[in-house]
Structure formats: structure tokens, C-alpha cells
Amino acid sequence: MPSNWQQLKISNIAFQKPSSCHLHNCTKKCEAMGEINPRLMVSTGFLPVGELLESLILVSNEVTLMETIPLLQMKNVTTMVRRIRLLSSLFEEIQEIDKPLPPSSILCLAELNSVIQRVQVLMETCREGSLTWNLMQTEHISHQFYAVVRDMGSALNILPLSLLNLTTDTREQVELLHKQAKRVQLFVDPVEIQRRDELLQLTITYKERNRKDKGFVEFGRTGEILSSIGLRSPSEYEDEISKLTAEAEKQAGTGGLTVVSNINNIIALLSITKSATFQEDEHPQNQEDVKKRKIPLNNRNDISYSHSMLFSIPDEYRCPISLELMKDPVIVTSGHTYDRNSIAQWINSGHHTCPKSGQRLIHMALIPNYAMRSLIHQWCQENNIPMESASSSSYTDQTSNKRRSSETITDHISATKAAVDAVKMTAEFLVGKLATGSAEIQRQAAYEIRLLAKTGTNNRQIIAEAGSIPFLVTLLGSQDSRIQENAITALLNLSIYENNKILIMAAGSIDNIVDILYSGKTMEAKENAAATIFSLTIIDEHKITIGSHPRAIPGLVGLLGEGTTSGKRDAATALFNLALFNVNREKVALAGAIPLLINLLTDDKAGITDDVLAVLTLLMGCTEGLQEMRKSRVLVPLLIDLMRFGSSNGKENSITLLLGLCKDGGEDVARRLLINPRSIPSLQNLAAEGSLKARRKADALLRILNRHCTQSTQITNPVG
Numbered sequence: 001m002p003s004n005w006q007q008l009k010i011s012n013i014a015f016q017k018p019s020s021c022h023l024h025n026c027t028k029k030c031e032a033m034g035e036i037n038p039r040l041m042v043s044t045g046f047l048p049v050g051e052l053l054e055s056l057i058l059v060s061n062e063v064t065l066m067e068t069i070p071l072l073q074m075k076n077v078t079t080m081v082r083r084i085r086l087l088s089s090l091f092e093e094i095q096e097i098d099k100p101l102p103p104s105s106i107l108c109l110a111e112l113n114s115v116i117q118r119v120q121v122l123m124e125t126c127r128e129g130s131l132t133w134n135l136m137q138t139e140h141i142s143h144q145f146y147a148v149v150r151d152m153g154s155a156l157n158i159l160p161l162s163l164l165n166l167t168t169d170t171r172e173q174v175e176l177l178h179k180q181a182k183r184v185q186l187f188v189d190p191v192e193i194q195r196r197d198e199l200l201q202l203t204i205t206y207k208e209r210n211r212k213d214k215g216f217v218e219f220g221r222t223g224e225i226l227s228s229i230g231l232r233s234p235s236e237y238e239d240e241i242s243k244l245t246a247e248a249e250k251q252a253g254t255g256g257l258t259v260v261s262n263i264n265n266i267i268a269l270l271s272i273t274k275s276a277t278f279q280e281d282e283h284p285q286n287q288e289d290v291k292k293r294k295i296p297l298n299n300r301n302d303i304s305y306s307h308s309m310l311f312s313i314p315d316e317y318r319c320p321i322s323l324e325l326m327k328d329p330v331i332v333t334s335g336h337t338y339d340r341n342s343i344a345q346w347i348n349s350g351h352h353t354c355p356k357s358g359q360r361l362i363h364m365a366l367i368p369n370y371a372m373r374s375l376i377h378q379w380c381q382e383n384n385i386p387m388e389s390a391s392s393s394s395y396t397d398q399t400s401n402k403r404r405s406s407e408t409i410t411d412h413i414s415a416t417k418a419a420v421d422a423v424k425m426t427a428e429f430l431v432g433k434l435a436t437g438s439a440e441i442q443r444q445a446a447y448e449i450r451l452l453a454k455t456g457t458n459n460r461q462i463i464a465e466a467g468s469i470p471f472l473v474t475l476l477g478s479q480d481s482r483i484q485e486n487a488i489t490a491l492l493n494l495s496i497y498e499n500n501k502i503l504i505m506a507a508g509s510i511d512n513i514v515d516i517l518y519s520g521k522t523m524e525a526k527e528n529a530a531a532t533i534f535s536l537t538i539i540d541e542h543k544i545t546i547g548s549h550p551r552a553i554p555g556l557v558g559l560l561g562e563g564t565t566s567g568k569r570d571a572a573t574a575l576f577n578l579a580l581f582n583v584n585r586e587k588v589a590l591a592g593a594i595p596l597l598i599n600l601l602t603d604d605k606a607g608i609t610d611d612v613l614a615v616l617t618l619l620m621g622c623t624e625g626l627q628e629m630r631k632s633r634v635l636v637p638l639l640i641d642l643m644r645f646g647s648s649n650g651k652e653n654s655i656t657l658l659l660g661l662c663k664d665g666g667e668d669v670a671r672r673l674l675i676n677p678r679s680i681p682s683l684q685n686l687a688a689e690g691s692l693k694a695r696r697k698a699d700a701l702l703r704i705l706n707r708h709c710t711q712s713t714q715i716t717n718p719v720g
Contacts, residue, residue, distance in 0.1 A: 052109050053095045059116050060088035063123060070126045071230045072134050076145040076187060077126060080119060082323045083152065083181075086173050087112065093166050096565070104158045111155035118148050130243035131229045132266055135196050142188040153181030165564070167524050168485050169315070176320055176356060195225050203265045206272065222273045237274040241267055316451045317376050320356050321346060329373050330366035331426075334359045335433055335444025337369050359440050367429060370422025371452050371459070423459050426452065427466035434471040439480055446475060446486035453493035460497035469494065469507050476512035481521030488516055488528045495535040504532075505542060510549055517555030523564055530559055530570035537577040547584035557591040560600070565607065568600060572611045579618040588615075589625040594632075601638050609646065613653035620660045630661055636672050643682045651690055655683075655697045662704050670708045680705070 063084045069077055094101070094109075101109075122144055126134060134141060156178040161171055202222050231237055248263040319326045319339035328340035334354035338346075343366065346355055353360050430452075433445035449468055453460050468490075475487035491509065494500045516529040533552065536542045546552050556578075559571040575593060578584040593615070600612045619625035629635055635657075642654040661669040673679045683705075687698035 049101055049106060049109075050095075052106070052113060053091055056091045056109060056113050056116065057088060057095070059113070059120055060084050060091060063116065063120050064088060066123065066127065068127065070131075070134075071228065072131060072138065072192060073126050073141055073145070073189070075189065076142060077123060079323060080123065080145060080149070082318075083149070083177055084116060084119065086177050087116070087152075089170055090166070090174050093170050094164060097165055098564075099165075102160050102163050104160050105164060108155050108159040111158075112152065115148055115151050115155060118151075122148065130247055131231060131240055132199070132226075132270070133244060133247050133263070135192060135199065135229055136262075136266075138192040138196055139188050142186060146184065146186040149181050149184045153178060153184070156181065165523060168482055168522070173315065195228060199225050199266075199269075203262075203269050206265075206269050222269065223277045226270070226273065231270075234274060234278045237270055237278075241270055241274075244270070314379065316454075317372075317379060319343075326372065326376060329369040329376065331369050331429070331448070332366065333362045333441070335430075335437065335441045335448060337372055337448065340366060357440060357444070369426055369448075371426035374422040375452075375455065420458060420462070423452065423462045424466070427463045427468065431463075431466045431468045431471060434468065434475070439478075439483065442475060442478075443480060443483045443486060446472065446483055446490055450486050450490040450493060453490055457497055460494050460500055464494055464497070464500045464503055469500070469503050469509075473504070473507045473509045473512055476509070476516060479521075481525070484516065484521050485525040485528070488513070488520075488525050488532060492528050492532045492535060495532055498539075501536050501539055501542065505536060505545065510546060510552065514549060514551050514555050517559060518551065523567060526559055527563060527567040527570050530556055530563075530567065530574050534570065534574040534577055537574065540581070543578055543581040543584065547578050547581060547587060553578060553584065553587045554591045557588070557593045557596065560593060561596045569608045569611065572597070572600070572608055572615055576611065576615045576618065579615060582621070585619055585622040586624050589619050589622055589628055594619060594625060594628040598629075598632055598635050598638070601642070602634075609642070610649050610653070613642070613646075613650055613657070617653050617656050617660075620657060626660070629657070630666060630669055636661070636669060637676060640673075640676055640679050640682050643686050644678070648691060651686060652694045652697075655686060655690075655694050655701065659697050659701045659704075662701060662708075667708065670705055674705060674709060 064081050066081065091109075094105070122141070126141065156174070159174070159178075161174060166174075198221070202225075226237075231240055244263055244267050248260050248267070251259045251263065313325050317325055319329075319342050320336065321338055321342035324339070326337070326339040329337050330340045330343060331337050332343060332354055334357050336354055336356045338355070343355075347361075347364055352364075427449070430445045430448050433441050434449075437445060449463060449472070453463055472487045472491050472494075475483050476491075478484045478487070491504055491513075495504055513529050513532055516525050517533075520526040520529060533546060533556065537546055553575070556571045556574050559567050560575070563571060575588055579588055597612045597616055597619075601609055616625075616629065620629060639654045639658050642650050643658075646654060658669075658673065660666075662673065680702075683698050683702050687695050687702060690698060
């Protein structure tokens, strides 16, 4: 290699050591492309928790909603977006927690806020900075991605997941993210290194030659390299030259003459390449030569589209190792599903444990997960994405294009029958694991069935026919919180199919479901138990059976008072279904539901006002419920306000309740209505502008109040 090439390699060290950046409020782009000083990014004090979470969600969304993915650092960028998306789900769930957060979690959130702000600056630089300058510093930028992932792992070290009321899915995803962050390895794209070295060599070659000999410079290869990093039109070349010129000015005072000289050499090469590649040549043969020199890349819009689709891939379709869409999903003996290539590389590198659970693998056989492959194929079809191209998502080897043409042919052969057979095979395999597997295997098998039953009537029917329901019912009594939660959620998903409601009831599930209402291991399990009761009671016979269970209705009422917002909604809807059967109304009232329901009318956060009003309307149909409501001193004022400001259904139910409370012995309620100055105007407004049903009932109530007012006047002022 010539000595001047060695000199340039030495001078390239200056490319890898840019000047320190000047941060503006921790959100502006770095003044110099390179260094982001973590010390500057850490705030001197904590924001209030609410503001901190809002900041985290806002910054996370800005990172994950990037319009385009840069062609440089593509793997680091897409993997980082995936990590931030998982954290965004965590932040949103934490935001819904009512209790004060543990101090360690606040510290963790503050650290993550700093880390994600650094990520935002880094990714903005990759997307908006000079492409050739970023290529020169590819190793340095890769180190920055590596550093922020390690810092992310350090922050998650102090997150007390066990003390936070998170869903199982989110907890598992955060745990997996934490494990991956701790064992992350530096990734420097060898293709980018090769392109950088080639571009530097071409820069030297051009510098050494006399401008008169410029025809001997390999403009074809230069154009290919520049095209591969995103420079494909005259305007893009001009924009890049402007960015490099600005970069040279920044580096003039701090980067040294060598750095500035190298930047100017690249600018010169870009200028001459632009002229040679895009000049309007009169000779068609020369134009053909220019075309031949261009790299055969896909249309730029297609690339942006395919990568934007990456962010909408459902989590269950991603490989836990690569975080990319699974092309060939397989199940290992632990019951977890991975993409075949990823898990094969894991095993071939000497590992004999499940990456997600850490459980030792009994054998190394990889069982095809045909059902998951079918679901992924269906998702790709629905979103107009070729399955093989979608599965390559963030980073594709050049050799994958050779396999693509032969593999995509199979996607069009008997798709429907193959999908049914795939679900059947997978369901039978998973049911076998439920029956004979260890606790860890049962936990994962129940989780896989839960996901499989999430979509498609056929899936739910096939899973039930494979004999899953009795085993899932048995697992409801498990002492393992995740097994119990996966089992009840799987039953909930299966119960959407009408015939499965009958099978679940026939399996003797009610005792176990009710037990979860009282003593479920997690709040999510309790909520899903209530939702399962709601689903089962769509069938009238089940309203009688479940309503006659001595602990079912009290369990739902308990969740109505102590559950989360979602749990209260599930309990209210289940009670509504049960109360449709007359005999159950008295049981609901005697279980103490009415005071809790009235309190929920004032709970704006719960957001179930209409559901509560519907239940109260039904409960008014029994003597116990009617008496309990008439005793309440807060119900009437609430109903008056809801007549004015509620939804259409809310107004109708409010007037129905007030009318029922005032009829047949409701003189005391009528007096309270007359005393309230807002009642008559609200009724008159509803009688004039409400729905037909609401207007009719408002008129009826006004007549009752008028009659009551007349009677009161006669008693007060008797004739004679």
C-alpha cells in the first residue's frame, strides 16, 4: 500500500476524534457530529414524577416515530427504536399507577430520561447530519450506540419491577430488554467500514491525479458508494456538500487542519462525481454507461416504506433475540418461540439454555411453529408486505436476495388449508406441553396458546378441539402467577367463540375462576377473570349458573371496589350481564354493589359512567336496589348533572333512574328534586332537546313533580 495511503489512515484518526459538542438544553443537535458528553445530559434535580413521565413518553415517541430510517447505522438505529418502543409501553403503564412510586423507580426513570435524550440527539445526527461525515466516523458512532445501551441497562438495574403493578407482557419485555442490554456487544457494520476505506482511497486517488486526468478516476465505483449511503440525485449531492462545508467550518477551530483538509478533499470528490454522473450527455451510449455504474438498489420510497412498517410489527411476531419479524418461527423445549436462524446461531455458539428464560434445553430440536408462521404470513398479506422482505426488516445480508425468489413461492400454495393444519399441529403440540411439561414449560405453553387464541375464530375452535380447555382450567389453580395469568387470559380469548363458552362451563371452570376473583396472584388475572365471566354470561343459561354460585357476585363486587380502572370496568360489565336475569339483581344489591356504583359515578378516572348507570337502572328493578338508591343523598344531584352533561345513553339512563326513584312511594326523592335549583331547568332542557325516549320520560317526571308540588300546596294551605 502506498505511503500516502498510510498517511491518510493515520490522518483518519482525526476523523474518529471529533471535537466536543455544545448541547443546547439537552435537546439540540450536537455542534460537532461526534461526542455526546453524558455528564452534560444528566439533570441536576428530578422533575416531578408526572412531568418526568410525560417527558419520557414525549421523547420516546419522537424517537420511535422517525419518518425515515438512515441507510447508515441502520441496524443500530432500528434496534434502538425497538428498545425505546418497549420502554415507551413501560412508561405509559407506570403513568396509570395510582400509588406513589418507589424512590428507586424514580431514580431509574430520571436516568432513562437522560439516556433517551442522548439517543434522540444521536439519532437526529444519523438522520440529518452529513452522510459522508457519518460514514467516516462509523466506528465512533457505533461506540456511542453501544454506550447508551449499556447505560440503559445500568438504569434498569435499579428498576423494582416487583413493586410496580405492570402487566405480565410488559414485565417480561422489560426483563428481556434488561438482559439484552447487559450482554450487548459493540456492532460496527463491516460493510460501512469497507465503504469508508474505499471512499478514502478514492479521495486520495483523486487528490493525486491532475484534474486533466479526471477520466481515470473510478466515478462509477464512487457513485455506487455514495448511492449506497443515500446520495442519488443532484439535489442530494448539493445538500451533502453544504453540510460538509458547514462541518469544515466547525472543525476549523477545534478539529485541526488535517480534519479540515480531509473534509475538503471529500467535497472536491463529491463535486466532480456529481458532474460526471448527472451531466446531460448528448450521446446515448454514455448515458447507458452512467446507468451501468449505478448500484441496483430499490426505489428510495420503497425503502422508506418498508422500514416505516417495521415499527408497526406486533410484538408477538418478533423474535426475542433479534427483535425482528420472525421468518421461520420455531419452538424450543422451554416452550418459547424464536426465529430459526437466531436460535440456531445461539445454539451453535455453544449455548444450551433458552435465551428468554435461562432454562436449560433438554434437547436441541427446533419444532416449527406453523401457527405463528401462518399468523405472520396473514399479517404480512393484510399489510401488503412480502413476507421475506418484511422479515429482513432492519438489516439484510446481501445473500438473502438470492434465497428470496425461491422461498416466496411456497407462500401461495394452499394458504388456507396450510394455515388450518399449522394451527392444529401447533395447538396439539402446546396442549401436550400443558399436560406433561414442567412449570416453566406449562407457563410458556399457556402463553403461546393465549397469543394463538387472540385472533381468529378458526384458531379458537381448533385450540379447543385439541383438548386445551380442561388443562387450562386446571392451571387456574396454579401457585405460579404467570401460569395462572396466562391460563385465565387464554380462556378469556377462547371464550369469544360461542361454542367454547359451553365447553369452558362444562369443564367445571367456575370455581377456579371465582377463586381468582378473590385471591388471584396478579390484578391482571383478577381483571381477566371478571372479563371471562362477562363473556360466559352472554349465554342466558350461564347467567343463572354463575349467578347461583355463592361467591361469584360478591367477588365481582369486591373487584368493583378494589380493582384498577380496567378491573372496575370488567366487573361492572359482568354485573350488568348477570343483572339482566331478575333473580340476580337482588344478589347484586345485597352484596353491596350500589354504594360502590354510585361512587364510581364521581370517579372521572374510571371512565365507566354509562356502564354504571346501566347497571343501576337494572338494579332499580328489585326492591332492595330501589330502597338502597332512595337512601343515597348523593345520587340525585349526580343524576341531575348527568342529565345535562352526560352522553346520550347517560342522559336516558339518568332520567330513567330519576323517574323510577320518584314513582310509587318516591315522595322523598321528589322533594329533593324540587329543592335542587338545577333539576327543573335540566328536565325542561331534556324534554325539549333529548332523544324521543328521554323526552317522554322527562315529561312524565315533570308531571309527577308538578302533581307533588300541587299536593304539597294543598296540604300547606287547606281549603276552608
